[in-house]
Amino acid sequence: EFSKVAGLSDWIKRWSQRFAREPGSVVDVAKRMQTVNPVIIPRNLKVEEALVAAESGDLEPTHRLLEALKLPFSKTKENEPYQKGALPGSQPYCTFCGT
DSSP states (O other): OGGGOTTHHHHHHHHHHHHHTSSSOHHHHHHHHHTTSOSOOOOHHHHHHHHHHHHTTOOHHHHHHHHHHTSTTOOOSTTGGGTOOOOTTOOOOOOOOOO
């Protein structure tokens, strides 16, 4: 359960103190945050889906992903699949960097 994550209470306290130093209302702060926190990020699962399809000759998933990434701060119906994280209970995606 999220509320039982170790250190969460301390983090919330620090965040609240930092938030209190921000100028403007809660709405103003939220609007500023939306300009720097993208709605869409290239999640590993979606990138992998596009790569697998491309290897089979289907570039449509790649085109859709690239189209969504053109406007990472815009929340749209078309880009909804790219706005969500992994489903609860799904296996974590493991990556490997061979460098």
